[in-house]
Amino acid sequence: MVESTQPISIDDIARHYDQLDHFYREIWGEHVHHGVWETGKETPEQAVRRLVDLVLERAQLRPGMQVLDVGCGYGATSRIVAQEHGAQVLGLTVSPAQVRYAESVTNPPGNPRYLIEDWMHNQRESGSYDAVISIECLEHMHDKDRFFAEAFRVLKPGGRLAVSAWLSGEELRPWEHRFLVEPVCREGRLPALGTASEYARKMQNAGFEEVSVLDLSEQVVRTWPICAWRMLVGLVRKPGYLRFLLDPKNDNRIFALTMFRIWLAYRRGAMKYGIFGGMKKT
Numbered sequence: 001m002v003e004s005t006q007p008i009s010i011d012d013i014a015r016h017y018d019q020l021d022h023f024y025r026e027i028w029g030e031h032v033h034h035g036v037w038e039t040g041k042e043t044p045e046q047a048v049r050r051l052v053d054l055v056l057e058r059a060q061l062r063p064g065m066q067v068l069d070v071g072c073g074y075g076a077t078s079r080i081v082a083q084e085h086g087a088q089v090l091g092l093t094v095s096p097a098q099v100r101y102a103e104s105v106t107n108p109p110g111n112p113r114y115l116i117e118d119w120m121h122n123q124r125e126s127g128s129y130d131a132v133i134s135i136e137c138l139e140h141m142h143d144k145d146r147f148f149a150e151a152f153r154v155l156k157p158g159g160r161l162a163v164s165a166w167l168s169g170e171e172l173r174p175w176e177h178r179f180l181v182e183p184v185c186r187e188g189r190l191p192a193l194g195t196a197s198e199y200a201r202k203m204q205n206a207g208f209e210e211v212s213v214l215d216l217s218e219q220v221v222r223t224w225p226i227c228a229w230r231m232l233v234g235l236v237r238k239p240g241y242l243r244f245l246l247d248p249k250n251d252n253r254i255f256a257l258t259m260f261r262i263w264l265a266y267r268r269g270a271m272k273y274g275i276f277g278g279m280k281k282t
């Protein structure tokens, strides 16, 4: 596990997403997660959608299911689950800006519903969901064991967990730890990044069975040169970008540079990406 050398509070994480709200949506769109390029010919939109479908396959959704989306962002995946799979969905996020946007584009309102709630201190009832999905939120959790234990608790027997996550490589060189993965944690407001084997073990320890891991590290890396390019184009074309990056009160502006670090970390194998699936036995 690689840990941030600076403490990161839940308020820091919420502020990261609120401050970068426009950046995230303008540069990447309402899905705040990687894309998956399998043929190399996909558009970014197709690649982003492929990642969602790979996660949802592991949730084995059926109409009428109760689904919880932990770390729902702008709710784009929650809306796919509600509208294309006929499920009742609740999305949790810690960012008020994300809830405001998600509610403004949910038509008719009511499904999905969105809530500002910290998963580490959630109020969900035990045994109340058929599936828990979580795309790129585990990184932000202070206690990874608790993340999985809570998912196990709120699932009904037979329910499934499907999670995608940024990962640390299994064996880092000291410089990769120091100059790539730890700064990515600190600058991205990620308290810690575990490895694929650590998370698979934590899922089993929480009680999950049929635990599976899909390594997509090679297929997601193209996300970062595209983001970096779009940001550079934005800097040239939109004066607001430069103003934002030069304003010291935007303490999350460093993330514009973190993108290049993440790209390099993937290329070195110091960062990885995976989708995890598991079932709570009946």
Ligand SMILES: C[S@@+](CC[C@H](N)C(=O)[O-])C[C@H]1O[C@@H](n2cnc3c(N)ncnc32)[C@H](O)[C@@H]1O
Binding pocket: 010, 013, 014, 017, 030, 031, 032, 033, 070, 071, 072, 073, 074, 075, 076, 077, 092, 093, 094, 095, 098, 117, 118, 119, 120, 134, 135, 136, 137, 140, 141
């Ligand atoms: C990278 S975004 C992913 C958003 C969304 N899943 C998507 O794919 O578009 C991470 C999300 O995790 C949420 N998050 C971070 N820590 C959280 C916590 N402790 N409880 C609930 N949500 C959290 C953030 O608010 C944000 O919505």
